[in-house]
Amino acid sequence: MSHLSEKGIQVSELLIDNISMRFDLPDGGHVQALKNVTLDIKSGELMSVLGPSGCGKTTLLNIVAGFLAPTEGQIKLNNEVVTGPSPQRGMVFQQGALFEWMNVRDNVSFGPDMKGVSRAESKEKVEHLLEVVGLQDFKEKAIYELSGGMQQRVALARCLANDPDVILMDEPLGALDALTREKMQSLVLDLWKDTGKTIILITHSVEEALLLGERLLVMAPRPGRVHKEYRLPFADLGVGNDLREVKKHKDYAGTREEILEMIWNMEEEIMGRTEESA
C-alpha cells in the first residue's frame, strides 16, 4: 500500500505476500527453500535477516529483487506486483559485483548512465555520494586498487546513485575484517538515517543484525520460514554514535544470547537430522 508520509512525499511500502519457493532438483527431488513467508515492510524500515545458512535468505532477497519468481505468492512494492529487476530495488552484494573495467566514478554513475542521464546532470549527485562514503579522493582509481572496505563503499554509492526505494543487501560486509566492518556498519546506519531508504540486510553476524536491524528477522530452515521477529532500539541509538557504546545497552547482551541460543539450536537440529539420515 503506498501512502503519504507527514511531509507529503510518496513513500514506499514493501509487501511480501505469502511467498513459497520450491526448487526442483535434477534427481527428481525438491528443496522447499521458503514456505509461506509473509512480511510487511514499512517505508524507511531497516530490517536485518538472520538464520542458519541454507534457510532461504538469499532466495528471499532474489525474489524481492525480481531475479526469481516465487512458486507461490507475490511481492508488491508501492502496490505494484514485482515481475522483474528494476532500479526501484537496488542491490548490494557481498563482493565482486563491481565493474573492474571502470573506475570508481564510472561505477557510481552506472545507474544514471543506463537511464540516459547525461554526465553533466549526474555529476553533482555522484560527487556528493562519493563524499558521503568518503571516496572523493579516489574517483579516478581503478577498482582493483581499492581495499575490500573501499570497494563496498563504492557498491553502496553505486546503489544510492539510482535513488532506489528499497535497498537489498546480501551479506554486504561479510568479507571484511572486523575493524573495517565496524566502520562500515556505522556508515550503513548513517546512510539509512540520511536517506530514509527501506533496507533489507542479510547477515551472518548476530551482532550486526542487532546493531543495524530496527527490525530483526530470524529465519528457520527446512522449509525456510520466519521463526521470530524482534523490534529493537539499537539501530536508532547507533545513528551518529559509537556502536561500542550501543553494545553496553542493558538489553543488548540478553537479546544477543537469546538469538545465539536460538540459532545454535537450529544448527544442532540440522546436524541431528543429517546424522539420523546418515
Add this chain to the structure above:
Amino acid sequence: MTGLLVLALYVAAFFGSFVIAKQIFKSAFEKKGFNKLKTVTFGDESAITANRVASVVSVVTVFWLWVAFTNSTIPLPKFPGPFSGDMTFTYTAQLEDGTQDDATVTMRVYREDIQQTVDEEGNPGREPSPAEVELGDGFAKNDSLTVARYGFKVVNVWKNDEVSKKDGSTIVAINGQPIKPGEKISVDEGTLGLTDKGTPTFAPATGFRMARLYLPAPEVVFQRFIWLNKEGYQGFTLIEHTRYSLQRVLLGFLLGALVGVPIGYAMGLTGWARGWFDPIVEFMRPIPPLALIPLIIIWFGIGEVGKVVLLFLAALWIMIIAARSGVSGVAISKVHAAYSLGASKWQILSKVIVPNSLPDIFTGARVAMGVCWGTVVAAELVAANVGLGKMIVTASKFQLTDIIIVGIIVIGVIGFAIEVGMRALENWLIPWKGKV
C-alpha cells in the same frame, strides 16, 4: 657420435658454468629483496627468479657449440675439423708373376662448399684441378685426383698403369703396409682402404665438424641473411616473404575473430545459437588446421584466398570458444547488479559482458595468433608462391641449409614478437586482468 658429444658438452656446460659462475658472479646468486629474509626457499616457487647469468651463458653456449661444430671462421675454440689440402699415399701393385712396383697417389682435398663461396671479385669458387705429378717409372704410374671434404673416393690407380687390373695387377700394400680387399688403414689425413674388389679408396678425415650441408657456420647464415634481404630468393626478398606470411596471418586471424567472437557471444547468450553451433564447433575443433590443407587447395587453389580461408578456420574455433567462456565467466552478481541498476539487455551485453569477457578473448587471441603463425608456415610448405614457408621448402630442395636456418630463425623471432606484442597489448587494454 658427434650428437652424443654435443649432448655431453651441453650437459657439462650446464653444470660447469654453474660452478664457475657461482665463484665469479656471487651477487647473481644472492637472494634479493624480501627473499633475503626467507630462511627456506627450496619449494617456494615465488622465491625463484631467473638467474640472468645463466640465461646469458645459455645463449653463449648454444652459439659456441654452433661455432665449435662447424667450419666457422669465428675465432672461438673449435673441434678438430676435416682434413683439406694435399696428401699422398703409395700403393704397391703386384703382377701375377710376383713383380711389384710402387706408385704415389696425390689427393687434393677441397672444400665441399667451394661452389657456394665467392672470391674477392665476387666470382663463385670452383673445384680445383688435381695436382701436377710426374708419372714416375715402373709399370705402376703416379696418380693425382681430387676429393671434396667429407667425401669418399674410389681411386682407379690402374687408369694410367701399364698393366691393368684385368691383366692381373693387384694392390697388395698401401703406404708399405700389406693390405687385403675389404681392409682399412688409418692415416692422419683420413682413411685408406681397399674395396671388396681390391680397388684403393680414400675418405678424408671429417673431424667433428658438420659439413655446410648439415649445419652452416653462423657467419654463413648471417651472410645469407644479408643476401636474402638484398638479392632475395625465388623472386622475393626476405622482407617480402615475411610480409606475405604476416599479412595472411593477420587477415585470417582478424576474419576469424570478427566472425568467431559474435558467434561465441551468441553461444553464451542464447540456447538456439548454442545448440546450433555446438556440434559444428565440437566437430571442427579437434581437426588440426593442417589436415584441411588438401581440401583447401582443391577448393581454393594455392593462392592467397586459400591461405586466408585456412587461417580463418584455424582462428575461428579458438575465438568462438574464447568468447563463449568469456561470457560464462561473468559473475552472476555483476549481471544482477547491472539489471537492478536499470541496464537493458543491450546494455548488459555492451557494458558488462563484453568488457568482462575481454581477458578470455585476449587469451584466445594469443593462442589463435600462435596457431595461425604455425599454420601459415606449414601451409606455405605445402603450396605457395611466396612466404617464409615457401622460401624454406624451396631452399631444402636445393639443399641450401643456410636459407632454411635463416627462415627458421625469422619464424621464431616473429612468433616471439607476436607473443610479446600481444602481452603488451593485453596489459595495456586489460589492466584489471588477474587482479580481482
